[in-house]
Amino acid sequence: MPRLTIQDFLQDDSGAPILDARAPLEYAQGHIPGAVSFPLFSDEERARIGTMYKQVNPDKAVLLGLDLFGPKMSRMVQQAQKLAPGKQVRLHCWRGGMRSGAVQWLLELAGFQVQLLDKGYKEYRRWVLQEFERPRPLLVLGGLTGSGKTAVLHALSARQPVLDLEGLASHKGSAFGSIGQPSQPTQEQFENDLALQLAHMEAEKPVWVEDESRTIGSVHVPPPLFQQMQQAPLVLLEIPREVRVRKLAEEYGRQDAGALASSVLRIRKRLGGLATKEALAAIAEDDMEKMVSLVLDYYDKTYSHGLSGRPAVRVPSDTCDAAVNAELVLAAAQKNWPAAMLNG
Template sequence: MDLKQIEINDLLAIQHKLALIDVRSPLEYEEFHIPGAINLPLFSNDERAEVGTLYKQKGPEEAKERGVEIVSHKLPSLYKKIKALAAEAEQTVIYCWRGGMRSKSLANFMTVMGVMCWQLRGGIRSFRKLVTEQLHVFSQEKKPFVVIEGYTGSRKTDILKQLSEKGYPVIDLEGLAGHRGSIFGSVGLNPQSQKAFECGLWQRLCDLKDAPYYIVEGESKRIGRVVLPPFINEGKAQGERIMIDYPFQARVEAILKEYNPEENKAAVNEAFWHLQKYLRQPFLGELEAALQNEDYALFIEQLLEHYYDPRYQHQLKKYPKEAKRLSITSVAEGVEGVEAILNTLYAPALG
């Protein structure tokens, strides 16, 4: 029985009708997977490492034999799970890294057992190639950018979220990266890999293909471990800028609520450990004391006043365009003010 294969473009065209199964290890899946795919790994993370080591040290035959030993015990469970998923879908597709032995062997087994399964030709590498090519296409469009700026804690993310919910063309870069951008940016979040970020960015750009402009938050070239594509950085540098002014103490309260240091003490302490090399006495000692006393409000106040705000002021000098300033005391005011500015910038052109 010949194994049926499907191309990535054909898969994406019918994805809502699919049972899409990723048979790679949990770590591979976590780093990057096709949206909507379900992870049914043939190997655990340790098992994959074991088979890979055997392949390098003793050759492919020994690796295959060990792989068969590992997978054979899992086949009954895999059969039941895939059969149940296939019963709810019009088509079942299995993929691995490059359309190799893992997906081929399981798809063949399931098909022989009466559950027709297709293999994704080229594996997830074909999807990665598509994402990369499509991002290049989007980079050539040269749409204008609107950049929402402000000191740390100015509620920029909340403003962008509400604008997005109202239908504005927002690209939530921090949300896609799973990171807020600073050393403390991963506290309470799940940072994404570069590949996962670019996949999410591609999806969002597809959603906004008819938008006349993009709205983003002011970010550096790197958000956590994610590097922004050059066209995003270029668009931000040349875009219209809206600077949010939010009261200092309100910023402190917003940061306390968002980062929740009481519940994320270990992550806050680890981030502070990484930050210490950039700090000098006596400021460093004051921060250490506030953190040791769990006086998180004082800790944030000192960080903003003596570290983050001065760095941000220096960064603002690099932009060629003057920002439109918007003083607010609430997120609602911010949303209303940004909408008014957007209307002056783009409504005439759209009308």
């Protein structure tokens, strides 16, 4: 069958699974969202073949590859039958070369219809980076720590396109952001997931996104997208400090005290020695409101400094109820940017 462009490969609606023929370590570093690891060679085998290719000669490397491939053929066909009972698959390797070619030959021999990605995963990565360069209408939701911005975005998502950066990053953005979250993706996987989500959004509709710093835990927002966020209209949700303290204290009260203490220690240089000591003591005494109040002194000051000079539409609210605040935020956007919201 002819090779597919990256656009056709991703837009295929047949339900055919995507098989990734690269080695497991390559897959773990980053893969097309939803793809299944279907390695032709193990990490060790790939290294052996690569060494022989470079240090001996390419012909012997090919022969070694065939020796390693032969005993696996039956097992790979059986695995493919489990993954794709309808015998239709999409397939790729790193750059559409010998690995995907060998797997394609095997599966077609076994009666599968195989759609091969032209230029492989390397082409997907090129597409990912291009996706971040595309200009798109954004609306940024800001607010001090504890304002419930993520919950407001979730409430908005029922009616508006929303890009949940913290959800994709598995991190809430502060020194406490990893608590209760799964492990963060690699930077490459974060970009892969992010680009595909952006591509599924209609280009003319404004997309809501949370006001984030450049880094979210161990990953960073791609520079072209971050620049667009910095230049986009900002809606600033203003929640009273005491309401935010109660909300955060309730959330952190359900978390492990050791994890909270570790998070405080990560920002001890910025908190200062006395505030750090008092925050750790508050955790030990299960006084979450005191701990939160001490930490908010730092975060509120830092966030407010970052906002200085940036125009914003301010939306005051005396509650952290996400549904209520979503209505307020949406009304503010419709009032201030009616043309953009009309497209949405």
